[in-house]
Amino acid sequence: MSDQLLNRRKFLTLAGATGLGLGIAACATPPVPAVTQAAPPNQEPDATPTPDQAQVVAEMDAMHEQGVTDFVKNLEKNNEIFWSPQMPFTMDGDTKVFNITMKPVSWEIQPGKTVDTYSYNGIIPGPEIRVTEGDQLRFVVKNELPESSSIHWHGVHVPNKMDGVPYVTQPPIKPGETFTYEFPAKNPGSHMYHSHHNAADQVTRGLLGAFVIEPKDKSTEPAYDSDYTMVLNDYNVGLTINGKSFPATGAIVAKKGEKVRVRFMNEGLQIHPMHLHGYYMTVFSKDGFDLPQPYRADVLTIAPGERYDVIVQADEPGVWAFHCHILTHAESPHGMFGMVTALIVNET
Ligand SMILES: [Cu+2]
Numbered sequence: 001m002s003d004q005l006l007n008r009r010k011f012l013t014l015a016g017a018t019g020l021g022l023g024i025a026a027c028a029t030p031p032v033p034a035v036t037q038a039a040p041p042n043q044e045p046d047a048t049p050t051p052d053q054a055q056v057v058a059e060m061d062a063m064h065e066q067g068v069t070d071f072v073k074n075l076e077k078n079n080e081i082f083w084s085p086q087m088p089f090t091m092d093g094d095t096k097v098f099n100i101t102m103k104p105v106s107w108e109i110q111p112g113k114t115v116d117t118y119s120y121n122g123i124i125p126g127p128e129i130r131v132t133e134g135d136q137l138r139f140v141v142k143n144e145l146p147e148s149s150s151i152h153w154h155g156v157h158v159p160n161k162m163d164g165v166p167y168v169t170q171p172p173i174k175p176g177e178t179f180t181y182e183f184p185a186k187n188p189g190s191h192m193y194h195s196h197h198n199a200a201d202q203v204t205r206g207l208l209g210a211f212v213i214e215p216k217d218k219s220t221e222p223a224y225d226s227d228y229t230m231v232l233n234d235y236n237v238g239l240t241i242n243g244k245s246f247p248a249t250g251a252i253v254a255k256k257g258e259k260v261r262v263r264f265m266n267e268g269l270q271i272h273p274m275h276l277h278g279y280y281m282t283v284f285s286k287d288g289f290d291l292p293q294p295y296r297a298d299v300l301t302i303a304p305g306e307r308y309d310v311i312v313q314a315d316e317p318g319v320w321a322f323h324c325h326i327l328t329h330a331e332s333p334h335g336m337f338g339m340v341t342a343l344i345v346n347e348t
Contacts, residue, residue, distance in 0.1 A: 060333055067335035070111075071247035071342075082242050082250025083228060084210065087127035095136045095182070098129065100151070102173075102195075102207060103144040109238055110248035117237060118145055118205040124243035125231040125267075126193070126209030133188045133216040139181040141173060148172035148197055149207065151181065155191035155288050155307065156211060158183040165196045172197055188215035189288020190229075190263040190307040200269065204235035206243065208267040213288075222284055222294075222311055224261035228252050232302060232324075232339065234268035239329045239338030246330075246340035252322070253344045254314040260343070262310050266302040273301040275325040276343060278316055285309035299325055314345045 049057060071078075089096040105119035120126025131137060141151055150173055152164035162183045166172035173179045191211040195202035210229045215221060233240045241249055254260050262281070266272060276298055284294040287307050300308055323330040324339035331337070 063333075064335035067247045067337070071249070071251075074247070075251060078244070078248055079250035079253070081123070082244055084123070084125050084128045084231075084242060086130050087121070092138070095138050096131060097138045097140065099140050099142070100126070101142045101144055102149050104146075105206065107206065107237065107243065108248070109240060109243070110245045113238075113245070115237055118202060118207050120193075120207060120209055124206035124208075124237065126207070128209060128229060129193060129211040130214065131185045131212075132214050133185055135185045137181075137183060137185055140178060141181065142178045143173045143175055146175060147202075148174045149195050149202060150179070150197045151193055151207075152196035153181070153183075153191065153193050153211060154305065155187075155189065156183075156193075156213070157186045185213045187288060188213045189285065190265065190309055191288055192231075192265050192267060192305075192307065194267060201236065203267055204233055204237065204269060206237055208233065210263065210265055212263070220290075222259075222261075222282075224259045224311055226252075226254065226258060227261045227263070229263045229265065230274075230341070232264065232266045232268050232272045232274075234270050234272070234329070234339075239324070241339050241341055245338050246323075246336050249341045251342040251344050253346065256314060256317055256345055256347055258314045258345075260312045260314055262312065264300065264302045264306075264308045264310070266304050266306055269304055270326075271301055271303045272329065272339060273299045273325040274322070274339075275299045276312065276322045277320045278318070279312055279314075279320065279343070281310035281312055283308055283310050312343065314343065317345045317347050319344050 087098050089098045100120050102118065102120060103122065105117060105122050106114055107117050107119065107124050108114045139151070143149055150164045150166050150170060161169050162181050163169040170179065191213065193209050193211045195207035208231060210231055230241050237243065238245055252260060264274060280296040280298050281300060282294050282296055283300060284291055285308065300310065302308055320343040322341045322343050329339045
């Protein structure tokens, strides 16, 4: 995908051509100059800022600009980790064997903001599990955390004793212990895996990841050229997409005409209405089940635990903001932050 990445100059050209800077400025809350004296009737009050107010405006705008500049400057580097790698496996006969270690990690959410937290195999989200319907799967799960845990395969149809809920279907995996899960990949779709022990804390600390079962017969799905997963989170590691907060987020980079598939997954504690500027998303699947009738939306609200699959037909070149529309999750007087990314559509 790196050959699709914009270099900085191209991005800036696009940003200028598409009014990215103007769009962002328009989203900010401009400081309202104080009216010190009532204007005569039917006359506009004098909105000319005083020198002090102009200084405030300049400082606020500079902070907004800095965020976008950092996002652009680091986009290529950020994209290398923003889009989760797939979890490697080995074969034991016909069984795909995955090793998952639950362990502490020092995780950088954005430059200058690093948290000591939990992970699967050292990254947040954990590596994406991607298998094919009908595969036989084994997960060898080792606990190197200072507390017990378990893994629940959210949305995946498993035998009851593999469901990963301590004291309901298994004992907790205590520190230092290993537990093995084994089941076939039965139902295709966009699913998740996460802790089901002290979950409000553990999941939002980073014990979460995507679990995609591709259908054996791909003709059952809409056509697409590229496939991106966005895991949303909002508590212990903050307002993040794929474990990162703007401007440390990456972006979808597409060629004009490309059909982009996006899989939204909410592992947080709040709803997140994800809004794509300039486009509509064709929503065709919820929780791994194809909808009887796809529908179009430019804001798609994803509740905790939900997954949605959409297709975006990338026809209009430019840099398009793509963010949670709870605005306290996306923009402050200091500029954009948190759950903000972009769809970047190149001419070629
Ligand atoms: Cu949100």
